Amino acid sequence: MHISILTFDGFNELDSLIALGILNRIKQPDWRVTLASPTAEVTSMNGVTLQRHISLSEACQADAVLIGSGIKTREIVADHRIIEQLQLDPSRQLIGAQCSGSLILEKLGLLQNIPACTDLTTTPWLQDSGIEVLNQAFFAKDNVASSGGCLASSYLAAWVIARLVSIEAAQEAIHYVAPVGEKERYVQQTLKNILPFLSNANQYGSVRQNPVQGT
Amino acid sequence: MHISILTFDGFNELDSLIALGILNRIKQPDWRVTLASPTAEVTSMNGVTLQRHISLSEACQADAVLIGSGIKTREIVADHRIIEQLQLDPSRQLIGAQCSGSLILEKLGLLQNIPACTDLTTTPWLQDSGIEVLNQAFFAKDNVASSGGCLASSYLAAWVIARLVSIEAAQEAIHYVAPVGEKERYVQQTLKNILPFLSNANQYGSVRQNPVQGT
Numbered sequence: 001m002h003i004s005i006l007t008f009d010g011f012n013e014l015d016s017l018i019a020l021g022i023l024n025r026i027k028q029p030d031w032r033v034t035l036a037s038p039t040a041e042v043t044s045m046n047g048v049t050l051q052r053h054i055s056l057s058e059a060c061q062a063d064a065v066l067i068g069s070g071i072k073t074r075e076i077v078a079d080h081r082i083i084e085q086l087q088l089d090p091s092r093q094l095i096g097a098q099c100s101g102s103l104i105l106e107k108l109g110l111l112q113n114i115p116a117c118t119d120l121t122t123t124p125w126l127q128d129s130g131i132e133v134l135n136q137a138f139f140a141k142d143n144v145a146s147s148g149g150c151l152a153s154s155y156l157a158a159w160v161i162a163r164l165v166s167i168e169a170a171q172e173a174i175h176y177v178a179p180v181g182e183k184e185r186y187v188q189q190t191l192k193n194i195l196p197f198l199s200n201a202n203q204y205g206s207v208r209q210n211p212v213q214g215t
Numbered sequence: 216m217h218i219s220i221l222t223f224d225g226f227n228e229l230d231s232l233i234a235l236g237i238l239n240r241i242k243q244p245d246w247r248v249t250l251a252s253p254t255a256e257v258t259s260m261n262g263v264t265l266q267r268h269i270s271l272s273e274a275c276q277a278d279a280v281l282i283g284s285g286i287k288t289r290e291i292v293a294d295h296r297i298i299e300q301l302q303l304d305p306s307r308q309l310i311g312a313q314c315s316g317s318l319i320l321e322k323l324g325l326l327q328n329i330p331a332c333t334d335l336t337t338t339p340w341l342q343d344s345g346i347e348v349l350n351q352a353f354f355a356k357d358n359v360a361s362s363g364g365c366l367a368s369s370y371l372a373a374w375v376i377a378r379l380v381s382i383e384a385a386q387e388a389i390h391y392v393a394p395v396g397e398k399e400r401y402v403q404q405t406l407k408n409i410l411p412f413l414s415n416a417n418q419y420g421s422v423r424q425n426p427v428q429g430t
Binding site: 012014018022046118136176179186 | 227228229232233235236237239248250260261262263264265266268332333334335350351352353362363364365366367369370391392393394395396397398401404408
């Protein structure tokens with residue numbers, strides 16, 4: 001399984017890297033988590049420069065694609081050279097967006113007839129496009145998910161793990177990263193957010209199944 | 216105010232970058248948050264390569280220094296070339312450690328007669344050095360703090376903001392990054408962790424005061 005996190009110039013460090021850290025808790029030989037960017041290096045909204053692993057076009061081949069957020073997402077949505085590279089397909093991939101990443105979901109036509117979660121700053125912009133924005137941290141329909149508030153990126157990562165591996169694996173990953181003494185509380189809060197969107201997920205999803213998922 | 220986050224090869228992305236993102240919520244002209252590393256580039260435990268902002272020796276001049284964690288912290292503790300550069304002084308600086316960063320606190324003699332928080336993997340190693348490890352997410356005594364569990368790095372960042380700016384500023388920063396629909400809960404949980412260690416802090420601390428702190 002390959003999960004790629006789209007990370008653009010001006011990115012929010014929490015939104016791309018919390019998901020990356022949690023997703024890397026899965027230790028399976030075929031499990032790969034990458035950062036994908038339009039350029040070889042990208043600099044965050046707070047001046048952190050990192051190297052991408054793969055290009056955007058390579059990321060489009062991943063089993064799951066998470067769209068990170070940042071302070072330049074509206075510019076990215078308006079940049080047809082970037083948008084044209086994003087050939088995402090929810091019939092074969094899990095697709096999730098964090099905070100302003102939902103603007104890219106909308107631009108790609110992936111929010112038709114479904115509501116979305118996003119951060120408080122992005123909310124009016126998404127509403128201007130006619131999208132219903134929910135006052136909650138996480139929402140998913142079939143293979144498309146969105147989450148709002150930087151730390152909700154842990155829910156997005158947990159949803160990906162639950163869909164591609166198992167709910168138990170998602171619980172273990174969140175347990176590991178949660179604060180000492182608060183681990184059970186974090187696991188329960190995560191399950192509260194993602195479980196409503198996992199029932200019957202398989203009947204919609206056509207993402208390639210990991211053998212573990214059936215357990 | 217300059218806050219520097221020590222980030223070594225093999226670093227845990229969550230532990231360095233959640234703190235960096237939250238600390239950067241403070242928008243004051245003299246507020247600066249940097250990543251400090253032994254080399255110009257460092258690569259994380261999950262293969263993310265980023266560029267440092269400053270050297271370790273420059274970081275030692277900061278008003279607050281947070282020590283990130285990673286999978287190579289025991290090697291770093293054994294590397295006298297690195298340890299000798301870490302001239303930290305709790306009489307003039309706030310010093311905090313996340314997870315295995317507590318091993319560096321211990322090596323520098325900063326855990327004498329005080330307990331510490333760390334992650335579950337590091338716990339026995341720290342206990343081997345005679346340090347009492349607490350089953351909680353955050354602990355601080357005077358100007359030295361430690362936290363355990365990746366996501367507890369938000370408590371460490373909130374403590375720094377509360378000490379250098381105000382409790383209200385810490386609340387606002389956590390409110391911003393918390394999941395939508397769960398913001399008040401996150402703020403309260405953060406306060407529960409850090410408030411017990413803030414009362415009378417000023418009577419011990421000699422860190423340079425920001426004018427806002429007195430309010």
